[in-house]
Amino acid sequence: MTELNTLDTPTLLVDYQKLLMNINQTATFVKEQGIALRPHIKTHKSVKIAQMQLKAGAVGVTTAKISEAEVMAAGGIDDILIAYPISSPAKINRLVKLLQQGVQLKVSVDNTESLSYLQRGIERTPYTLEVWIKVNSGLNRCGVEPGLEVVRLAKEIMSHSKLKLGGIFTHAGHSYAAGSKAEIEAIGLQEGQAVVESANLCEQAGINIPVRSVGSTPTYQIAGKVPGITEIRPGNAVFFDAIQVGLGVANIESCALSLLATVVGVYQNRIIVDTGSKALCLDKGAHGNQTVNGFGHIIGHPEVLIERLSEEHGVGVLIGETQLKLNDVVQIIPNHACTVVNQFEEYVVHQNGLVKDVWKVAARGMIK
Incomplete structure (x- = not known):
């Protein structure tokens, strides 16, 4: 597998x-x-x-x-x-x-x-x-x-x-x-x-x-x-997501949806991942309430805050020492699952770190 x-x-x-x-x-x-x-x-x-x-x-x-x-x-x-x-x-x-x-x-x-x-x-x-x-x-x-x-x-x-x-x-x-x-x-x-x-x-x-x-x-x-x-x-x-965690409705361990991302740049005070606004979207809360810090939660790396997004770049500022390096792969829990899902054609379903299946996002883009 x-x-x-x-x-x-x-x-x-x-x-x-x-x-x-x-x-x-x-x-x-x-x-x-x-x-x-x-x-x-x-x-x-x-x-x-x-x-x-x-x-x-x-x-x-x-x-x-x-x-x-x-x-x-x-x-x-x-x-x-x-x-x-x-x-x-x-x-x-x-x-x-x-x-x-x-x-x-x-x-x-x-x-x-x-x-x-x-x-x-x-x-x-x-x-x-x-x-x-x-x-x-x-x-x-x-x-x-x-x-x-x-x-x-x-x-x-x-x-x-x-x-x-x-x-x-x-x-x-x-x-x-x-x-x-x-x-x-x-x-x-x-x-x-x-x-x-x-x-x-x-x-x-x-x-x-x-x-x-x-x-x-x-x-x-x-x-x-x-x-x-x-x-x-x-x-x-x-699924739950980071906004639900911020509201106190769920904990981070309950979040079933994430984005697999790669570190594409390492600098003195920041790292860059290949998930920008076209993947993570720009939500930070809903109806005027900003319930999260940054634009996604990198699992296992609290020392990195995804502070800003451009279309293809996620800019993670370092708020502590990190061991992340170029080409490392991370999982990011999105702020808002609903909008992120609509950006993708398919899910990769996994269990215990292994790919189990691939499912189509069948209603992606269905907005009429």
């Missing part, structure tokens, strides 16, 4: 045992809570990994874009939530094609105008489209405000012959801006309550809400315990 340190670089790596551990951790949580798991694939963009999650008990997957859903459907995955607003006729035509393939499709809605577009786009077909109401639980991105606005939209959905209300969901992405675990805890509780309280009001109005779904990796173990929540949708939890 091939040893990792003999591979050319940069190479995207997945530690097989850590991947399994992370998948099983999430699966165990939902089993203990008696709820469902619908992981977001925007992190791994891999049919293979999605299939592993389904085998571990996931009921389906979540995607950000239709193109990601199309890739998952082509890979045999037939229960998909597209957690993104859709109203353009071109995109609705693509939804119809997924329905024609037998996909159990759900799409996000948060306004009455989009309902009209969806109704018109499928009213001449034999299909009914399941829609989920997106609730704003504090991120202030998409979503209707919790409570009566949800009830009003739910009633409007019921008046459309080709639309079926399947659930209410939210994403507490603002948890990435939290300054403490206590703040993450408060956001997670608010996330779950925004969904449950909205669903309860709908049911008081005679509108059944089968699914009450919450999402973010930092909060899923909090919001997922709120009574009435039926589903979680974490994405990053499959």
